[in-house]
Amino acid sequence: MKKRMMAAAMMLGILVSGCGSGRAGSFPSGQSTVYVSKEGGIYTALVEQYDPSDTGYSAGELKAMADLEAAAYNSEYRKAEGQEPVAVTECTVADGTATVVHRYATAEDLCRFTQISQDVSNHPRKFQITTNSVYLTGQDGEGGWTDARKGGGTTLGVVRKKHDLPMIVVTGPVTVQTEGRILYYSGAVTLKDEYTAQVAEGEAYIVFR
Numbered sequence: 001m002k003k004r005m006m007a008a009a010m011m012l013g014i015l016v017s018g019c020g021s022g023r024a025g026s027f028p029s030g031q032s033t034v035y036v037s038k039e040g041g042i043y044t045a046l047v048e049q050y051d052p053s054d055t056g057y058s059a060g061e062l063k064a065m066a067d068l069e070a071a072a073y074n075s076e077y078r079k080a081e082g083q084e085p086v087a088v089t090e091c092t093v094a095d096g097t098a099t100v101v102h103r104y105a106t107a108e109d110l111c112r113f114t115q116i117s118q119d120v121s122n123h124p125r126k127f128q129i130t131t132n133s134v135y136l137t138g139q140d141g142e143g144g145w146t147d148a149r150k151g152g153g154t155t156l157g158v159v160r161k162k163h164d165l166p167m168i169v170v171t172g173p174v175t176v177q178t179e180g181r182i183l184y185y186s187g188a189v190t191l192k193d194e195y196t197a198q199v200a201e202g203e204a205y206i207v208f209r
Contacts, residue, residue, distance in 0.1 A: 028099055032121035033177040033196065034110065036168055038208075040129050042104040043089070044114065044122040052096040059098075063091035066100050073113050085109040124199075126171035132184075132207050133163045148182045148191060159184045159207060168206040174199050178208040 027035045028045035035043040050057050070086045077085050087103045104110040107127040114123035128135075136159060147154040165183065168176060177196045187204030189197050197206055 027177060027179075028101060029177065029196070030097070031175065031196075033175045034122050034124065034127070034170075035177045035179075036129060036166070037179045038166055040166070042107060042110050042127075042129070043101055044104070044110065044119065045099060045101045046119055046121055048098045049096055050098055057093045057098055059091050059093040062093060062098060062100065063088060066091060066102075069117055070102065070113075073109075073116060077109065077112070086113050122174060124170050124172040124174045126169070126203075128169040130167050130169065131163075132159055132165045132167045135167055135169065135205075136160045145184055145186045146189075147184060148194070154184065165207050165209060168208075169203065170199055170206070171203045172199070173201060176206060178206065180209040182206060182208045 027033075027043070028047065030047060031045075032047050033045055035045065037043075066088045070084070070088050073086050074084045079085070083105050085105045086109055089101045089103050090099075091101075092099045102113070104113065107129060110122075110127055111124060113119075136156065139156065145154045145156060145159050146152065147158070162183075166178070166180070168178070170176060175192070175196060175198050179195070181194045182191065182197060184207040185191070185197060185205060188200035188202050189204050189206065190200075191197055195208075197204075199206075
C-alpha cells in the first residue's frame with residue numbers, strides 16, 4: 001500500500017478561470033498534465049485511478065507524503081526567501097480518482113522535481129515559457145506550423161504576426177494544458193482539445209492566447 005500511495009503522491013482541486021477575453025479550460029481535468037497559466041504559472045496534476053472499494057486510499061496520508069517529498073526538494077534547491085521551488089497545492093481522493101497538484105517556481109524546478117520524484121507522466125526533459133515575439137524573432141523557415149483553429153498548415157510569418165502571445169517550448173513526451181486556447185503548434189503534437197496538447201518525442205512549440 002505504501003508503494004502505491006507513493007506512486008499516487010505526485011498528483012488542485014481548483015478550477016482555473018479565464019482572465020480577460022476568451023474561455024479557459026478547467027484544471028485539473030481528470031488527466032495527468034503539465035499546466036501553464038497565461039501569466040506563466042506552472043503546475044502539474046498527477047492523476048491515478050484506484051478501486052473505490054479499497055479503503056487504503058487516504059487524502060490526508062497522500063498529502064502528507066507529497067508534502068514530505070516537496071519539503072525535501074525545497075531544502076536542497078531553495079534559492080532565496082519567498083516562494084518555495086515546489087508546493088503541493090491540493091490532494092484529493094474520491095470516487096476512484098486520486099489527484100495531487102504541484103506548483104513550481106520555475107520550469108527548471110518542474111523538470112528536476114518530476115525527474116527526482118519519478119513522475120514519468122509529467123516529466124519533460126526541457127521546458128521553457130516565453131512569447132512568440134521573443135522566441136521566434138530572427139528564426140528562418142516557413143513550414144512546420146499548424147493553425148489549431150483551422151486545422152491546417154500555416155507559416156512562421158503568420159505565427160509571428162500577433163505579438164507577445166504566450167509560448168511553450170517543450171522536449172519529451174508529456175501532455176501540456178494551457179489556460180488559454182491553443183492557437184498554433186509545431187512538432188510532434190496531437191491536440192486532445194482546444195487547451196490540451198499531447199507532445200511526443202522531440203522538441204515542440206505551442207502558442208496560446
